[in-house]
Amino acid sequence: MNLQTKLTRLAYLLTIYSFCTTLAAQPFETVVIDPDGLPVPDMVVYMVTHSKHEGIESNVTQELVEQKNKSFFPFVNVLQKGQSIRFENTDDITHHVYSVAGNNRFEFKLRGGEQYVTQPLQHPEEVAMGCNIHDWMSGFALVVDTPFFGKTDVDGKVNFDLPASGTYTAFVWHPQLEVTGNRLSKTIILDNKLASLIFQLPQKIKPASQQSNSSEFEFLEDY
Amino acid sequence: MHKYVISFGLLSLALSANGTEQSIKGIIDVRLSSVVNSGKSYISGGYGKFNHPEGLNFSLEQLGVHYAIDFTSQWSANVVANASTENGLGQIGVSEAYAQYKWVPSVNGIRVTAKMGLYYPKISIENVSIAWSTPYTLTSSGINNWVGEELRNTGFNISVEKLGKFHQSEHNFALSIDIFQNNDTAGAMLAWHGWTVGNQQSLIHQKLPIQQFSARDRELAFQAELSDPFIELDNRWGGHISGDWSYRRRLSVTLGVYDNNAERGIVKNGQYTWDTAFLHSAIKFRISEQWEILAQFMQGQTTMTSPKNLDLVDNKFSNHFLLARRWWDQHQVAIRLEKFKVEDLDEIVGDNNDEQGRALSISYRYKINRNVFLLAEYSVIHSDRWSRTYNELPSKLTEQQYQIGTRYYF
Structure with missing residues (x-):
């Protein structure tokens, strides 16, 4: 084996090693x-x-936020930029869900038993959610870019x-x-x-x- | 603004609306009541202070339906219809019909709501359930029974709220302004039968019988037999402004001024203008998880003048109540104490509306399930009202009412 071949093999091994190191969770x-x-x-x-x-793949699942007993459940949520929130109203009354600040805005009425999926949230920031019928209801989602x-x-x-x-x-x-x-x-x-x-x-x-x-x-x- | 045009317009809009979200909510309230020492109820032209006459009564107290259509998440049209049996007579009709636009809050937590049509001025803190029913007791207090009987705005409301949670604050503020018509006779019934306790909600077509007293054969001979509570006589607008402050969900305080701004001395078909203005206030305080106190106060004046500018009726009125309630498991107990007064300032003989009195109601509510409740209530009203002697009744009277009822909400 000549030196060039050895060096080529070594470089190859080093590449594999560094690749493995990178991907090893x-x-x-x-x-x-x-x-x-x-x-x-x-x-x-x-x-x-x-x-x-x-x-590393991005998360694409929908983040589930329920309206349950006139409250947002969970109260605190986190999702990656590009994910959507799926709102599911498990109460038998209507809620009017909104997010009115920042760049991830939405607003819709959701009758009992129905669900609504938002557009993918593209802006990493805090999303404060409320209900326009039941003012005490509040929930939060943090959109992260990781x-x-x-x-x-x-x-x-x-x-x-x-x-x-x-x-x-x-x-x-x-x-x-x-x-x-x-x-x-x-x-x-x-x-x-x-x-x-x-x-x-x-x-x-x-x-x-x-x-x-x-x-x-x-x-x-x-x- | 014509009340029938608005209500039937909204109703036909509602019925023709395709592809929009529609909802129906309702209440059925059935009662057995026994009234002692009261005589003929004010509702049928007597001086009895309960809405049931003396003796045993079975009644459909309220079949209330609130029909709403959402054109968008913010635009809605609403019609509230009520049916009841009163002294064996059935009443059915519309009590409210309005369109509402409720914006979502701004980034600063400011929310504007606009309303147009026929609706209750926001005064009562008892009547907060479906079709303006009260969840706490079987009867509304004197203040709110009168609101239900004679007050209804045909007009516009705009309310601006500041929601504290947008600023990590526990304080919310609201300012509400109404301009309205069709309330020119408001005050007539309060003057002539005084304060009452019950479940009155006059329907927009309904006319109310007036008590018999001797001035009706003389100075008040032109007064119609029935008062039309929701009529426009002077084409002037009245106003109502109220402010709210609330802290968390524990405490809320309301202050308001109402003035129907009626032009004195107008009479059409026996319906006179009554210039009526009052202050009102309310406090709701949640003492603990299962204890709450509600209180309201009202004070004002109503004046009815002849076309020749003679004060035919000039009355000051005031009322306040305190309601304490406690609930646990399926139970709720409520006690309400009221004190009321009407002071007659005019010189007309044979129409003395002086009155003072106190009332007590003790109520028990049992929750069978989420939708069905059983209630029992005892009420006693002790009052001194001279005008009862016109009907050969004693001026001082202690009236009592025992009720059991069931309410179904849907």
Whole structure:
């Protein structure tokens, strides 16, 4: 084997190695805790990569938001740019759903039992949803420009499968997180050693929402 | 503005609307009532302060239907029809007919709603359910029973709300302005039978019997037998303005001024103009998860003048009530205390409308399921009203009413 052939093989192997390294998903865990160290569920966590990763597909599923017991469920949602929201009214009354601020606007009446799918939301930003009939109803969706996102579970955790190397910024967002932009961030360089990240919130998050489901009488009108 | 043109116009629009979203909501309220020491009800021209006459009565109290069509998510046409049996006589007809445009809020949380047609001025905090029914008790308070009897706007409303949640604020504000016609006789029934407790909702075609008193043979001889509550006599517009402040869903405060701006001294076919103006206010306070207090206050004056500018009726009136309610599981208990007064300021003999009194209602509601409720209520009204002596009844009277009823909402 001549030197040229050896070098060609080596280059080939190196290419395969680096390709494998790039695509090898690395589990990465983020944990969100409150000032007392207790886990906080339903926090949006998303990771923005600083380098290009080929071959990662965008999410195209519809994000389901129900109108249930005169409230938006879930209260907090997260989706990737280009995804749509599917609203499903499981109440037997009509709701008039709107988003009136920002660039992802929509507005429609939804009768009991019916559903509506929005256009794909193309603008990464916070979407505040309301009902024009039941003013106390509110819900939020954060549109992110990254495929790496999730909401914390009861243990305050979100698990990601990230491409194994590179620099990332991790964000934690919640509509009731009272800091600039309702979010905190940390930039990390991901290598094989760092496998988790803890976010401690500067304050507790208020109870899930002010949406009220306690209605002993359900036939109130707009008089 | 002609009330029949509006209501039948909206009704025919509603019935001819194809491809739009239509909805029907309704209430059926059936009662058994027993009235003690009251005589003939005000509803049939007596002085009884309940809407049922003395004795045992079975009644279809309300069959109310609200029919709405949505032309778009913001444009709607609405017709509310009601049927009831009163003293064995059936009444059926339209109580409201209006078109409404309700914008979605702006980025700043400002929402505008415009309404046109026949509708209730926003005064009552009790009558907040389908077809203007009250969910809390079997009867409306004196204030709102009068609103249902004699007040209805034929006109325009514009209301502007500022929704706090757009600014992370717990405070909401609203300003509502009406201009209206067809309410020139408002005040007549309040003067002549005084404050009453019941479920009155006059229909737009309905005429109301007037009590017998001796001035009707003299100075008031030109007054028609029946008052037409929703008639235009002077072609002037009245106004109503009210403001609201609410904090979270716990507290709301309303203040309003109503003036029908009637030109005094006009009489057509026995219907006189009554210049009626009042202040009203309301507070609703949710003390805790299962306790709530509602209170309303009203104070004003109504004057009816002859074409020769003689004050035939000049009355000041006031009323306030406090309602406390508590609910748990399937149960709700409500207690309402009222105090009311009419002060007769004119010199006409044989038409003394002075009145003062108090009322108490205790109500129990049981929820059988989401749509069906059973209710029982005891009411007592103690009042001193001189005009009862014209019908050989005592001036001071304590009237009582026992009711059981069932309500079905659909």
